[in-house]
Amino acid sequence: GAVVSQHPSWVICKSGTSVKIECRSLDFQATTMFWYRQFPKQSLMLMATSNEGSKATYEQGVEKDKFLINHASLTLSTLTVTSAHPEDSSFYICSANRDGSNQPQHFGDGTRLSIL
Amino acid sequence: GENVEQHPSTLSVQEGDSAVIKCTYSDSASNYFPWYKQELGKRPQLIIDIRSNVGEKKDQRIAVTLNKTAKHFSLHITETQPEDSAVYFCAAANAGKSTFGDGTTLTVKP
Numbered sequence: 113g114a115v116v117s118q119h120p121s122w123v124i125c126k127s128g129t130s131v132k133i134e135c136r137s138l139d140f141q142a143t144t145m146f147w148y149r150q151f152p153k154q155s156l157m158l159m160a161t162s163n164e165g166s167k168a169t170y171e172q173g174v175e176k177d178k179f180l181i182n183h184a185s186l187t188l189s190t191l192t193v194t195s196a197h198p199e200d201s202s203f204y205i206c207s208a209n210r211d212g213s214n215q216p217q218h219f220g221d222g223t224r225l226s227i228l
Numbered sequence: 229g230e231n232v233e234q235h236p237s238t239l240s241v242q243e244g245d246s247a248v249i250k251c252t253y254s255d256s257a258s259n260y261f262p263w264y265k266q267e268l269g270k271r272p273q274l275i276i277d278i279r280s281n282v283g284e285k286k287d288q289r290i291a292v293t294l295n296k297t298a299k300h301f302s303l304h305i306t307e308t309q310p311e312d313s314a315v316y317f318c319a320a321a322n323a324g325k326s327t328f329g330d331g332t333t334l335t336v337k338p
């Protein structure tokens with residue numbers, strides 16, 4: 113079946129550091145990928161929709177300059193948390209499906225980000 | 229935008245009993261309704277889904293019903309087992325973009 117790979121799975125770094133998270137679709141091309149953030153015991157909150165070859169679409173309240181998204185190819189989207197602070201500590205997870213339609217989303221394993 | 233409400237937030241049942249989780253959505257354009265099971269620290273796993281042109285779908289012990297007019301859908305788990313214990317999320321989607329409910333923590337007591 114379709115597989116989405118997310119890397120790294122776990123990051124601990126100092127406040128002020130920028131962190132890049134990669135999301136790859138391994139056996140299909142994804143024109144659209146989605147980035148979610150999940151705080152402990154809370155739901156998945158959509159941060160942005162990553163579109164191959166164009167700018168990402170951010171949800172209301174998500175800072176574009178803080179969370180940089182690049183979708184340079186049909187199999188790779190990256191999320192960079194710039195100048196991360198402790199309040200950015202969370203579980204970040206990406207998802208994708210083949211053509212952005214309502215097929216089941218395939219989720220990556222998630223990245224647990226801890227900012228000291 | 230879409231708003232999804234999910235109830236209850238916690239549910240405890242005895243092994244063998246049934247569990248029902250309900251969700252409502254606000255955007256009539258939503259046409260795909262998946263249900264996910266998430267274990268602690270892991271990715272959500274799709275357990276069943278339903279599209280807006282279908283009223284009910286069943287897969288062994290799991291069933292989902294959809295009332296498009298009332299904009300609500302429900303997950304039914306029968307003959308629950310301890311391994312069903314997890315957090316369950318409903319979602320409403322349109323053009324691939326999903327809005328999730330707040331989740332239900334299901335505990336199945338042996």
